[in-house]
Amino acid sequence: MTTKKQLPIGVVGLGMGQHHAWASLREPSVKLAAIAEPDEKRFNEFKSLTAKTLGKKIAEKLDKIPRFDDYKTMAKSGEVEAISIALPTDMHYEATRFCLQHGLHVICEKPPTTNAAQMVKLARIVYEKGLTYSFVRQQRFTPKMMACREMALKGTLGRVYHAESHWLRCRGIPFRGGWGVNKDTGGGVLLDLGIHQIDDAWFCMGNPVPEAVFGGMHCAFDYLAKGKKLSHPYNADDLSVGMVRFADGATLSLSTSFAMNRVHPEMLKKTIVPGSDWQELHVLGSHAGVDVYRGKMVANHPKGVSIKELPMSKKIANMTCGFEGLIADFAKAALTGEEPLNSARQAIQLMYMLEAIGKSAETGKAVPVKIVNL
Ligand SMILES: NC(=O)c1ccc[n+]([C@@H]2O[C@H](COP(=O)([O-])OP(=O)(O)OC[C@H]3O[C@@H](n4cnc5c(N)ncnc54)[C@H](O)[C@@H]3O)[C@@H](O)[C@H]2O)c1
Structure with a gap:
């Protein structure tokens, strides 16, 4: 300050x-x-x-x-x-x-x-x-994300051409009395977890300009609301996926769920799991890639790939x-x-990306992302 x-x-x-x-x-x-x-x-x-x-x-x-x-x-x-x-x-x-x-x-x-x-x-x-x-x-205010973004913007990763971003819950529906699972009150996983996940990736890539989106949204667990006395019906998405294409040719793949019948390797140790939650974010560049949440940088090596701690400046490490x-x-x-x-400008682009996933899910077609310059 x-x-x-x-x-x-x-x-x-x-x-x-x-x-x-x-x-x-x-x-x-x-x-x-x-x-x-x-x-x-x-x-x-x-x-x-x-x-x-x-x-x-x-x-x-x-x-x-x-x-x-x-x-x-x-x-x-x-x-x-x-x-x-x-x-x-x-x-x-x-x-x-x-x-x-x-x-x-x-x-x-x-x-x-x-x-x-x-x-x-x-x-x-x-x-x-x-x-x-x-x-x-x-x-966004975490050293690992800031370090990845800085490397993407400075060109240290080479050409950033793809990001893979997932926030998946096996059982973790935020009923919130009803508004959290109702599509007319802003509920659903895309607006709840998906917005974080798409933004984590977009931010780490250096906020490239989005061009088009293909997406799908599913509501599969409404039967779990039975007997819950919700103020609004459960009709929002509990699994959403999307692929964003940016103006520079880079792509981003997103998947996010409140609930799904799928296992994560950690869950295989048990037969009944009350709930499970995991996140992955990988930003891929032609020279190096970043496993953002684990704080690792992956690059070419004569014997395969080298995996190192994500380098960061003192300023970022102490932010x-x-x-x-x-x-x-x-x-x-x-x-x-x-x-x-x-910023408000970024909020507009983020909302247009999310909206395009919804439109694409409805129409079954790829949807251009509107750009508003203010
Ligand atoms: N950033 C994150 O990581 C994160 C995590 C969870 C939720 N959220 C977001 O936070 C928002 C709130 O979620 P929540 O789970 O806290 O919801 P919530 O329903 O638990 O809490 C909302 C609060 O607003 C109060 N309220 C309602 N009307 C009011 C009014 N007119 N004036 C003042 N207060 C009023 C309610 O009494 C309640 O305490 C959502 O939009 C959600 O998406 C963000």
């Missing part, structure tokens, strides 16, 4: 928003100035978890922070200059629009919106009003990680007017 000013931020929704609040309590460039959460039980759980995570003294501070039942009252209160939104997915667009229109900088959970056209509308407000907007992708890194980057952008790393 170049400036000592703190950004007063209000956190909305204390599910995932707990992490936003903890990052805001830890990160010196930000001041947790307000909280909006209508559910008293959630707030009390958050307070006791804060005491366990950050200590009693910090948890006591929470009693002095203004609290609101609704994000709209908080946005109009004058207590905050920025809002961190962790509402259910189908509320993201309306809440972001409302806060931007009230002159506040916004950082919003993923997915930024439920469709690309909404994200374009938000981005127009952001750039017209000169505000800062960022979407939550805390995983502020995860939610704190993300909040710090957002605060820096809001305080200086610079573009944040997770």
Whole structure:
């Protein structure tokens, strides 16, 4: 940070928003100035978890922070200059629009919106009003991803021509009372896990320009909702796949699932497995490839291939990680007017890629990815 000013931020929704609040309590460039959460039980759980995570003294501070039942009252209160939104997915667009229109900088959970056209509308407000907007992708702020991205952008990997990205759960459906598995409320695995997985790969490749997408989406486990008293029917995708082709000829293959009847080698040790979750990300260049999550670099060797630890600069190795890194980057952008790393422009491209997977699954055809230059 170049400036000592703190950004007063209000956190909305204390599910995932707990992490936003903890990052805001830890990160010196930000001041947790307000909280909006209508559910008293959630707030009390958050307070006791804060005491366990950050200590009693910090948890006591929470009693002095203004609290609101609704994000709209908080946005109009004058207590905050920025809002961190962790509402259910189908509320993201309306809440972001409302806060931007009230002159506040916004950082919003993923997915930024439920469709690309909404994200374009938000981005127009952001750039017209000169505000800062960022979407939550805390995983970008990890040394391994940053190191891979840097090598891809500098050409150290040679020509980056393909990425393989998977987040697969054998049994791990986030029912979330119903909205998490309903396609009209922004549920489904593509918008939940797929957005992380496609973005991990896209980011590590250096954000090439997407051109076309072929995809498929499946809903196979709706019978597991029987007897669950969900607020919305289970009709969203629980397995999605996609292939993205970029303007430079590179490709990205994605697969993601909440549930599937498939084994991972680890699962073979047992006959009944309650649930299993695994992620893979491989970025392939003509000179070297990166196994991002394992932090390995693979390159040609006279005897086959050499496998080394992923090299990284001191700056990257010592960077502020995860939610704190993300909040710090957002605060820096809001305080200086610079573009944040997770920008509104990127959010548009990301939403168009995801939307194209959905369209391709419906039509059975490859779908061009729309490009909007703002
Ligand atoms: N970045 C990640 O790794 C990650 C992980 C999980 C979820 N998420 C995203 O976070 C978002 C929230 O997911 P969740 O699992 O926390 O959902 P959730 O339903 O558990 O929590 C949402 C919270 O918002 C509160 N709320 C509802 N209306 C409100 C209002 N008008 N004003 C203020 N608060 C209000 C609810 O009381 C609830 O506590 C989703 O969009 C999801 O995709 C991101």
